[in-house]
Amino acid sequence: MKTQRLSYLLVLALCFNGYYAAVPSIGQAQQPSAQQSKPAAGANATSNESTSDGKQLRSPDVVYVPTPYEAVDAMLKVAKVGKNDVVYDLGSGDGRIPIMAVQKYNAVRAVGIDINPERIKEAEANLKTAGVGDRVRFLNEDLFEANISDATVVTLYLLPSLNLKLLPKLLAELKPGTRIVSHAFDMGTWKPQQTLKTNGGTVYFWTIPAKGTPEYNAAAAAANKT
Numbered sequence: 001m002k003t004q005r006l007s008y009l010l011v012l013a014l015c016f017n018g019y020y021a022a023v024p025s026i027g028q029a030q031q032p033s034a035q036q037s038k039p040a041a042g043a044n045a046t047s048n049e050s051t052s053d054g055k056q057l058r059s060p061d062v063v064y065v066p067t068p069y070e071a072v073d074a075m076l077k078v079a080k081v082g083k084n085d086v087v088y089d090l091g092s093g094d095g096r097i098p099i100m101a102v103q104k105y106n107a108v109r110a111v112g113i114d115i116n117p118e119r120i121k122e123a124e125a126n127l128k129t130a131g132v133g134d135r136v137r138f139l140n141e142d143l144f145e146a147n148i149s150d151a152t153v154v155t156l157y158l159l160p161s162l163n164l165k166l167l168p169k170l171l172a173e174l175k176p177g178t179r180i181v182s183h184a185f186d187m188g189t190w191k192p193q194q195t196l197k198t199n200g201g202t203v204y205f206w207t208i209p210a211k212g213t214p215e216y217n218a219a220a221a222a223a224n225k226t
């Protein structure tokens, strides 16, 4: 049943993105080309590859589907990304979120983490075109193992089950006040502070609470339900 529900959600996400891809995006001229925005065929094909530092990689937990630019813009806006922010996109695809965070929202740094080396190559090519150079880095790593402790904003477009699997790491490693934004998928019983319906999809927003607060307990309880 659970597997069926997840497959359904994934198909839904793919369909929605197919639909929203037709909507003109904000600042498209400065963004990766329309062709690069299409879901990549065979995105699941990566396994047993190794990173430059020799780490063994496994298959992605979710296929690549890009967040439409309008939703990317809404995600960065609702998180109030600005010049003091370090933005991490966990599962960064073609790099559009880290690139926009620096290019349009002036984040001091942004990091994209993706387990698929093809996505990293694509993101690095897009970074070159964007001309924001050394303020954005793409790391070919497993998001569940990456060091994200210096993030002030974390962006996600994964799956409901992956959001919940990730939640204990977010609570353990991120400073209170760090903003979390997810495209399309919520965090179960941890209710978002804001939910925005955009033409590019639904965006959910939370802030990492301080330990011992009722908000922290609510988030921890949601994480325990995985």
Ligand SMILES: C[S@@+](CC[C@H](N)C(=O)[O-])C[C@H]1O[C@@H](n2cnc3c(N)ncnc32)[C@H](O)[C@@H]1O
Residues within 6 Å of the ligand: 043, 059, 060, 061, 062, 063, 064, 065, 066, 067, 089, 090, 091, 092, 093, 094, 096, 097, 113, 114, 115, 116, 119, 141, 142, 143, 144, 156, 157, 158, 183
């Ligand atoms: C739905 S796409 C989202 C791409 C981008 N964040 C966006 O919103 O446009 C999910 C991405 O997560 C990556 N991914 C899946 N499992 C991962 C893992 N365990 N660690 C890092 N990246 C992963 C996939 O390769 C894919 O590029």
